[in-house]
Amino acid sequence: GRWSKLLTFSLGYDLYTRVWIPDPEDVWRAAEIIKDYKEGEPILHLKLEDESSSYPQTRCTYFALNPLEYRIGPKDNPLPFLRNPDILVGENDLTALSYLHEPAVLHNLKVRFLEPNHIYTYCGIVLVAINPYDQLQIYGEEVINAYSGQNMGDMDPHIFAVAEEAYKQMARDERNQSIIVSGESGAGKTVSAKYAMRFFATVGGSANDTNVEEKVLASSPIMEAIGNAKTTRNDNSSRFGKYIQIGFDRRYHIIGANMRTYLLEKSRVVFQAEDERNYHIFYQLCASASFPEFKDLALSKSSAEDFIFTSQGENIFIEGVNDAEDFKKTKEAFTLLGVKESNQSSIFRIIASILHLGNVEICSERDGDSCHISRNDPHLTHFCRLLGVELEQMEHWLCHRKLVTTSETYVKNMSRKQAANARDALAKHIYAHMFDWIVEHVNKSLHTSSKQHSFIGVLDIYGFETFEINSFEQFCINYANEKLQQQFNQHVFKLEQEEYMKEQIPWTLIDFYDNQPCIDLIEAKLGILDLLDEECKVPKGTDQNWCQKLYDRLSSSVHFQKPRMSNISFIIIHFADKVEYQCDGFLEKNRDTVYEEHINILKASKFRSSLQLLMETLNATTPHYVRCIKPNDEKEAFSFDSRRAVQQLRACGVLETIRISAAGYPSRWTYPDFFNRYRVLMKKSDMTVGDKKLVCRNLLETLVKDPDKFQFGKTKIFFRAGQVAYLEKLRADKFRSACIKIQKTVRRWLQMVRYKKIRKSAITLQRFGRGYMARRYAERLRLTRAAVICQKQYRMVRERTAYLRVRQAVVTIQAFTRGMFTRRIFQEFLLHHKAMIIQKHVRGWLTRRKFKVARNAAITIQCAYRRMRAKRELKQLKIEARSAQHLKKLNTGMENKIVQLQRKMDDQTKDLKTQNEQLVVAKASLGSEVNKLQKELETMRSRQGDGSQLTSLKDELEKLRAELQEAHARRKKLEEEHSNEKMRFEQVSCQSLKRRNQESSASQSVGRVQAELDEERQRYQNLLREFSRLEQRYDNLQEAKVRVCICPGHRRNNSNQSSLESDSNYPSISTSEEMGVEKAAMDIGVFMKLQKRVRELEQERKRLQVNLEKMEDQSKRKTTSEQENADLAYNSLKRQELESENKKLKNDLNELRKAIADRASKNSSSNELQDGYNLLLGQLKAANEELDVRKEEVLILRSQIVTAAQQKEKDTTNHIVSHQTGTSDWGYLNEDGELGLAYQGLKQVARLLEAQLQSQARKHEDELEAFRTQIELLRDDIEKKQEMLNHTMSLSPEAQVEYSVQQEITRLTNDNLDLKELVEKLEKNERKLKKQLRIYMKKVQELEASQSTTAKPEMTRQVTVQRREKDFEGMLEYYKEDEALLVKTLITDMKPHAVSATVPCLPAYILFMCIRHADYINDDQKVHSLLTSTINAIKKVLKKNNDDFEMTSFWLANTSRLLHCLKQYSGDEAFMTQNTAKQNEHCLKNFDLAEYRQVLSDLSIQIYQQLVKVAEHVMQPMIVSAMLESESIPSLAGVKPMGYRNRSSSMDKDEEGPGSYTLEALIRQLGQFHGVMGEHGLDPEIAGQVIRQLFYSINAVTLNNLLLRKDVCSWSTGMQLRYNISQMEEWLRGKNLHQSGAVINMEPVIQAAQLLQVKKKTSQDAEAICSLCTALTMQQIVKILNLYTPLNEFEERVTVSFIRNIQNRLQERNDVPMLLVDTKHTFPVLFPYTPSALSLETLHIPANLSLHFLTRV
Secondary structure, three states: HHHHHHHHHHHHHHOOOEEEEOOOOEEEEEEEEEEOOOOOOOEEEEOOOOOOOOOOOOOOEEOOOOEEEEEEEOOOOOOOEEEEHHHHHHEHHHHOOOOOOOHHHHHHHHHHHHHHOEEEEEEEEEEEEEEEOOOOOOHHHHHHHOOOOOOHOOOOOOHHEEEHHHHHHHHOOOOEEEEEEEEOOOOOOHHHHHHHHHHHHHHHHOOOOOHHHHHHHHHHHHHHHHEEEEEOOOOEOOEEEEEEEEEEEOOOOOEEEEEEEEEEOOOHHHHOOOOOOOHHHHHHHOOOOOOOHHHHOOOOOOOOOHHHHHHHHOOOOOOOHHHHHHHHHHHHHHOOOOHHHHHHHHHHHHHHHHHHHHHOOOOOOOOOOOOOOOOOOHHHHHHHHHHHHHHHHHHOOEEEEEOOOOOOOEEEEEOOHHHHHHHHHHHHHHHHHHHHHHHHHHHHHHHOOOOEEEEEEEOOOOOOOOOOOOOOOHHHHHHHHHHHHHHHHHHHHHHHHHHHHHOOOOOOOOOOOOOHHHHHHHHOOOOOOHHHHHHHHHOOOOHHHHHHHHHHHHHHOOOOEEOOOOOOOEEEEOOOOEEEEEEOHHHHHHOOOOOOOOOOOOOOOOOOHHHHHHHHHHHOEEEEEEEEEEEOOOOOOOOOOHHHHHHHHHHHHHHHHHHHHHHHOOEEEHOOOOHHHHHHHHHOHHHOOOHHHHHHHHHHHHHHHHHHHEEEEOOEEEEEEOHHHHHHHHHHHHHHHHHHHHHHHHHHHHHHHHHHHHHHHHHHHHHHHHHHHHHHHHHHHHHHHHHHHHHHHHHHHHHHHHHHHHHHHHHHHHHHHHHHHHHHHHHHHHHHHHHHHHHHHHHHHHHHHHHHHHHHHHHHHHHHHHHHHHHEEEEEEEHHHHOHHHHHHHHHHHHHHHHHHHHHOOOOOOHHHHHHHHHHHHHHHHHHHHHHHHHHHHHHHHHHHHHHHEEEEHHHHHHHHHHHHHHHHHHHHHHHHHHHHHHHHHHHHHHHHHHHHHHHHHHHHHHHHHHHHHHHHHHHHHHHHHHHHHHHHHHHHHHHHHHHHOOOOOOOOOOOOOOOOOOOOOOOOOHHHHHHHHHHHHHHHHHHHHHHHHHHHHHHHHHHHHHHHHHHHHHHHHOOOOOHHHHHHHHHHHHHHHHHHHHHHHHHHHHHHHHHHHHHHHHHHHHHHHHHHHHHHHHHHHHHHHHHHHHHHHHHHHHHHHHHHHHHHHHHHHHHOOOOOHHHHHHOOOOOOHHHHHHHHHHHHHHHHHHHHHHHHHHHHHHHHHHHHHHHHHHHHHHHHHHHHHHHHHOOOOHHHHHHHHHHHHHHHHHHHHHHHHHHHHHHHHHHHHHHHHHHHHHHHHHHHHHHHHHHHHHHHHHHHHHHHHHOOOOOOOOHHHHHHHHHHHHHOOOOOHHHOOOOOHHHHHHHHHHHHHHHHOOOOHHHHOOOOOHHHHHHHHHHHHOHHHHHHHHHHHHHHHHHHHHHOOOOOOOOOOOOOOHOOOOOOOOOOOOHHHHHHHHHHHHHHHHHHHHHHHHHHHHHHHHHHOOOOOOOOOOOOOHHHHHOOOOOOOOOOOOOOOHHHHHHHHHHHHHHHHOOOHHHHHHHHHHHHHHHHHHHHHHHHOOHHHHHOOOEEEEEHHHHHHHHHHHHOOOOOOOHHHHHHHHHHHHHHHHHOOOOHHHHHHHHHHHHOOOOOHHHHHHHHOOOOOOOOOOOOOOOOHHHHHHHHHOOOOOOOOOOOOOOOOOOOOOOOOOOOHHHOOOOOOOOOOOOOEEEE
16 A cells, blocks of 8 residues: 555665654654665664754654664654755745645745745645735735736736636636635635735726725725624634625626625624634724714713623733724725715614623522512613613513413513523624624625626635634534535546646546535534434423434444543544534524514524525636635744644645645646756757657656656646656756866866966066066166266356355346436436426416406307397397287298298207217217326326336345345244145045035935926826826716617727827817817817907006006196197097097908808808908908098197197187287187188197297207216216226236226126127017018008909919919918818828828928918917817827827827927027028917917827827737746746646647747837837937836836746846846947936846846845845845745755845835836826928928818918
8 A cells, every 4th residue: 555655766765865754843854864775674864954963852753762763664654755856945836846745835835934925825726825914015006917917827926816817717718706715713814805805996997987896895894893803813803704796897897796794703792702802893882982973872981891792801902903993994984885874873873782781780589590680770771772672671571581382371580591691692683683784785885787797706714613612603614614625626626637638648537535425424414414403493402412312323424423531522524634512502502592572583594505505606606715824823923833834734725735736747847848947958969859849758758767757748748746856856967967077177277277377477586586686786887877977966066056156246236236326317307307297287277277267258248248139139029029910921931930940950950960979079089088198197107116116126125134034934834834734635625525515415406306397297297197087087988878878788898998089178078079179169269269368458457557657657747838738639539539440440340251251151152252352351451541541630630629729718718817809809800700710720830839849959958968967977987997097006016907807807798798688679679670571561462462353353363373382481271161171181081101201290280381371361260270170180089099009109299290380480589599580480470379389288298198008008918028038048048847827727828829029029019119100200309208118117017027926036037137138228229219218217127137146145245235236125125035046956045144134234225115116107208399490381292182172372
């Protein structure tokens, strides 16, 4: 039997073979064979793994007297289990181990759990989850995104991988799925189920925003509050089982959920063991009893310690748990699920009533058979009040029971114990019904009216339980686990059989454990449950009678035993272990005893029926298994108790899975993987065969002689247990021999190199020694000669110095003597010169004084004579003025007088010009005079210097003597200065450091500001994206609503539609295609008009404000002339006239336009209408010009009349007072009064002319005053210059030069600034004049054209066509009715290849040329309509082609180009700097389209985001395969054994399928993207940003997969990855994109690749890693080091101490606690302004676009 089978493996028990031996504490312990074992030997010589030679007797009973001898034999021990190679230790899948047995499984789990802290491990189809008792950052949304869409074997084990597998199989196979989570209390079942539901809620989120997934997650806190409690093993133990079905629609979005519960532990309501608690909801309510809404519950004065039902465990608190905060979360969950406040209040009243019921005190009577309750019991009062029952009735029936017979009904007293049991049963029943009601309400809130297509169920149920005392609850739990284990075994067996059949391998029946006999023992006829139900029906049935029946009828069963020392218990041999059950309480708990008097109806659901329904549901689904393991009972973080783990592994079926796998062919390799791994064992001749399958067959037949040890399938090779270890041993031996040969060769080469180096060194030493001797002899000769030369030179210098000293003294004496005589002569000359100057000035002053006296006398005489003559003439003029003859002359000569006055004005203007010229000449003469004065002053200074030269020489001589005396003092100060210099140097160095720090802080602040700017831009673009998404969601809902209304029925809708349909700035756009554009145009028109009107009103307000201020200033001044009154009257009349005329013209123009529009709608001839319209416009303009001229004349006459009337009134009043006879004189002169009126008119004209003369005189006076101020300024300037001159003369020569330079610099700077301002003003005026000139020229051309059309109407069309073709201005004209055709041709039906051979972005240029023409004709409706239609059409095209990269790139290029054109030709100076003169002429004239630029900018951002999304979607499946899996460097990657998961049903694809991509394919795809963008004319800056974003996506996906895959964390993968990144960098350089920032985004992956390659042993290595990996967080570095896996036995693993060292060094970093990179992060896009060098008039429109309706203008 077993002994014979084990002996067959004895050939493997050689020296140094490692084995597992049993151990009472560690269960299994590692040992090594120290002596070859031969078949039949009774002793196996071992040594423990820790190299100790002793094995204490207390630790193992398998050793004899010799501690190193392990006895082997049928009566002793079997051969020990063999250990797996180290390369297989820590595998993700236990089935990948070569030796499959219990110690290998336990050791692999322990290594993974303790060293890299991996809590998940696969075991075939089972996910083993070990509770870490710690918070791990592996459940974030980025982890969900990383696992979403991945195959199960591609990533590290995770609960998300199981959930993704279930979700994928549901979608692919259209079959319902189940995830069965089981384990002991405290193993983490509830948390695992919660994370699985979170995955489904995130991946399968509802499509209609009904928040179903949030409701599914919100059910968890409610169920935890009412169904979870603290136990000795778990602080949050689920005391019930639940099965949650999450429903999905046909598009696999969550639409609803349903929950079923099992095995609620009702006994916990009334009893808790020591250090345990009741259900959480009781403690949460007590902690929140002080809230105002809970005053009626009568809990505020008590705590949980005051109630019996919550204080029996003697510990009401849980460390780290706040019951009050949890209660708030529970209430929020109730509200989210739609539970009304009244229902919530009822729930809390019921819970409080249960607490009060437990505190009801039952008092026993003296006889002991009856009891009573005090009437004043407050808790009973509160209980009855809260539930609304009668106090007396409840008090009576709690102490009595009713017995009903066939004839009578008796009321019987109950003892105190019976009454207490009945009270507890009532509390349990109330809580159970409340629990069921809450579950039912949760299901109602999660229910949906939509049809459920499929579902995924999550079962969270107790695992197998065994305690010291096991009762009815443990029996039900273990019974359910027996059923689940049977279903699990059958499913594993079925999958194994399917795998063999798919690979066409002969199937041999595998014997596996079938627990059907144990199930029959429990549920079969006359089984344990039948006997229990039968005993419950007996009136006087007891637990002892039922137990006796079990002994009598079931003792023959293999799975049933009677304990030796007990008659009230029984033993069942379950699949996991033997369990002894105590019979006490079985009948009572099965009955759930509640008397009829307490409740009216009791219908207890049978557990067996609910379990049967559950099994039917599970059998109808595809199951997925999660087995939760509790590592220790102390709840310590990452502590592993081997004995507890083995118990649970045996109980949960993991070892059964291993046993089934080991019975067949557990190790499975694909042919390519086997070839890559073991080709080192092949010969060169075998490698020449092209077929890899044939090569593998030949190799295996050569290496393994027994054909039963392997089987060849279609795609895989199947191995028996241990064969992979054998092949690994052969591979290691091959590598070892190769290493020895390499070492031998290298050592020989090193010795040879060492010998050559020594020989070369000896020769070099000899050569240098001889050279040294020769150089020393030559040096001695050189020194001798140098000494002779030095002596000669020294003697010569000594003699020459003495001679020069004597000569210098003689020359000095001669110089001083000659200077003294010369200064005396100069002093005499100077005195004579000063005397002559004084004489000259005195004589000139006397002569000037005499001349002034004579001139003043002459002027006085002339003034007196002229005054006398003037008085005479004035008197004569007054006499002549009173005569009528003078008036006639005055009238006749008035015209001449006017002409003379005009000439006088001209003469005065000429005089002003001449005076200006004279002032300029005077200014120039004054400047020249100042220069002369400066020169004279300098000459005077020089002369004074010559006179005082002698004294200065004496002073210098004295100074020299003083300096000689101070020389010794200075010498003493040198040392002090030296020390001061040192101190100063240190200060300077400190200041330089401070400056550097300030510069660094400044650079950091700049970077911070830039980061804030990017963040703000990112926030704006994210808001824009979110708005677009919500808008798209609204459109989709509207479309769905329309579809439902039109044609009811189900239609599938694409879930990945673009979000660019609706315009973010136009909320009133409808979804229908017919009315959408019109309504949008209407809304945009109103919006733009309002904005334009607001701007006009703002300008008008400013203008009126300025006028008001001017008028206030004018009112303050006292107007003394009548001309000002005339001007005011003129202005007021002009304003009134203009306003009235403006209103009339507007009305006429509107009527004219309406008439033309009516004609156009009636008449079909568009050309005639256009000609008529142009003719009418020309006539209207001519009439307006003539009207303006006439209005000016009329206004002048009206102003004269008004002033005449005012003056007339004044004259009449004066005449009435002073000259009453004046009117009769006028009547006498002319009876009709015509002469008087003419005279008054001429008088008014004269006064007007006089007023004009006065104004001219005032202007002249103002100009004179200005000239005077200029003269004053010039005088001040001269004085300042004189002061400056004096100041400069007082300075030293060097200071004078510096001061003069500074003054000249300031003067030139001021002049330059003035000139710059003048130039800017002139340029601005020039631009305004040019613009006005262009407008006038166009008006003249239009007038000429209109005249030509009126002269020759039959030639109108031909002439205009010729002129437009001749002078094409880069505009395109179209009729309003052709706008839809234009949009359809250019946008809706446009294909990128149609314009591929033309100018890039041709549609954008054509659209802008149409906009230019609409602006040229000043048609705002046309501009508005065209832009609105364009934007909406682009959005519709992008929505229709939301997955087409070429179309998206094409419209991104055209939209951005249209945006640039609107900027380039806007007329803003900021955008015109790079324009040509012709382009500046093409600028928009009438409209400011800044608002539309913002709309187009937002649209461009949305298109960019869609472009990136489409590109990432295309590249997503290629990244991992190309970057991590493809062999860019051949023969480098090593392959490790794969487990069961790599043959998962989710990986059914051929080798040549689309699942494998190479790096060349990825680079080719990037090149295709870049080529498409370049072909469409997209700006290089935008294309660079797209590539940068794609490289970030490549980095994020690659790094996330690297962090979640143990199989790729190796040295060879690092080498491959670094090579792949270098190839991508080379591609960037080839495309000139290395400055786009894409390489920086790859820095984390580059450092991860380097981390995989660097040495990882010493502290120096740790320091190097910390300084190298700056772009990786601490979590990422530690994760990679934990995942690092050697590919062969020669490479060492990373030790735990090294990882701890890394963690300690990285604690100083303030990294964000982030493991995975956010793959959804997008950089904010920038659209830099790039004007086009293309001139619009040179643009050619190809004929294939069918734009014949456009006319070139």
